[in-house]
Amino acid sequence: MYYLELAGEAGDEAFAALEAERAAASAVERVAPGLATARGIRADRVPTLAYTRRVSELVGRTDADVASAVAVLEAASFDRSGTVAVRARNVRATAEVSTSAAERELGGVLVDRGFDVDLDDPDHELRVCFADDVCLVGWAVAERDAxxxxxxxxxxxxxxxxxxxxxxxxxxxxxxxxxxxxxxxxxxxxxxxxxxxxxxxxxxxxxxxxxxxxxxxxxxxxxxxxxxxxxxxxxxxxxxxxxxxxxxxxxxxxxxxxxxxxxxxxxxxxxxxxxxxxxxxxxxxxxxxxxxxxxxxxxxxxxxxxxxxxxxxxxxxxxxxxxxxxxxxxxxxxxxx
Structure with missing residues (x-):
């Protein structure tokens, strides 16, 4: 599974989801303001999209609070090593959450699991998006060429x-x-x-x-x-x-x-x-x-x-x-x- 960060305004979401499904993804479903999930992805086509900012491989979905996001990451298994950066977003300011706290605490989980932090040029980027009452955690796969x-x-x-x-x-x-x-x-x-x-x-x-x-x-x-x-x-x-x-x-x-x-x-x-x-x-x-x-x-x-x-x-x-x-x-x- 994957998750998509949609671009545009709130009224563009159905349009954005259909564009992604037609050109780069399968089984796209909107799950929160500015966010959608997809069953499959054509990663090479993501850079050509207009109304999808980024696509990430979904680690987990949970409630829109930092503790729940940490719990998802702690329970996840993944075969990765090297350097990492954590990027958190409060999509359209729809969630009551501190993105800096999220980046700090999830970064701590990854450091405990052997990663080094590199904010400039990491081997892996963990993206954590909060929107309304939903949090999606995932590894960045591709982003549009904007x-x-x-x-x-x-x-x-x-x-x-x-x-x-x-x-x-x-x-x-x-x-x-x-x-x-x-x-x-x-x-x-x-x-x-x-x-x-x-x-x-x-x-x-x-x-x-x-x-x-x-x-x-x-x-x-x-x-x-x-x-x-x-x-x-x-x-x-x-x-x-x-x-x-x-x-x-x-x-x-x-x-x-x-x-x-x-x-x-x-x-x-x-x-x-x-x-x-x-x-x-x-x-x-x-x-x-x-x-x-x-x-x-x-x-x-x-x-x-x-x-x-x-x-x-x-x-x-x-x-x-x-x-x-x-x-x-x-x-x-x-x-x-």
Missing amino acids: AFGSRAPTDRPFFQPGSMAPMDARAYVNLAAGPALPDATVVDPMCGTGGLLVEAGLVGARAVGSDAQAKMASGAAENLAHYLDDDAAAASANPDWAAVRGDATELPFADDAADGVVFDAPYGRQSKIAGHELEDLVAGALAEAARIAPSCVLVADRSWTDAAEAAGWRVDERFERRVHRSLDRHVHVLKRS
């Missing part, structure tokens, strides 16, 4: 207002194609500046996008080259990404060409978009997505459940996520019927 700040939309070579935050883009890619990653093809039929495709490429997928505006397709290609091409010559000869001008309702891809489709539908009440009424555009894109992939994540400013079902999708989950006062994102996690 370098999302270095890919802020405003830092990209090509930027347009309204671009999605990289952390959210990463999560949507994981929801759409997680089970097939890293050997997956991800398509964004309305790619805009390419933010979703950049994150798809960075988690190891082949990233393919189209946009009705030539300016956007060209800008997306510029961004993809910037973040994904280590060797320009090699990339041009055998690219792992592509961005082309195209109509989302008539995609130039073969049936079942992709493992997942992910797209951010136009917001607002525009009467015409690339020659289509908004309703026809989204319905057509959903139908094309169902033709080329078994899984899809649609992000929009409203529910498109009826259109998704009419296009041949089953809505597995739908989340409403606050962006700011005037915008909630509706996230539809779809599976082909």
Whole structure:
């Protein structure tokens, strides 16, 4: 068993748990604020998650007090040696506990069992998380690579207002194609500046996008080259990404060409978009997505459940996520019927 430290706000927990289960874990169950357990883990995929901070191998679960945590550790058996550090967290300040006392007393247990303490570069890290009335004790296994700040939309070579935050883009890619990653093809039929495709490429997928505006397709290609091409010559000869001008309702891809489709539908009440009424555009894109992939994540400013079902999708989950006062994102996690 393992336990996960979830990122984001309280309202993000169901979303975070599903992302982890789709891309890196099995049988994920939320057990306390900011914490979940998992039966299995793909440790190599944990660094690619957006809304899971860390994963630890579970030593034990107990009440949220230091004495109970000490008792769990004293009763545990493990085959480890070397140096150790103990890190304690009071998740969202929901437990009445002293983390410094926890680190001191659990560290003492480990010293008594032959470990040396090294707070800077330990061989092993014992993580102790208190949340509400639950305490989880475990050995750190993996943590996410949270370098999302270095890919802020405003830092990209090509930027347009309204671009999605990289952390959210990463999560949507994981929801759409997680089970097939890293050997997956991800398509964004309305790619805009390419933010979703950049994150798809960075988690190891082949990233393919189209946009009705030539300016956007060209800008997306510029961004993809910037973040994904280590060797320009090699990339041009055998690219792992592509961005082309195209109509989302008539995609130039073969049936079942992709493992997942992910797209951010136009917001607002525009009467015409690339020659289509908004309703026809989204319905057509959903139908094309169902033709080329078994899984899809649609992000929009409203529910498109009826259109998704009419296009041949089953809505597995739908989340409403606050962006700011005037915008909630509706996230539809779809599976082909």
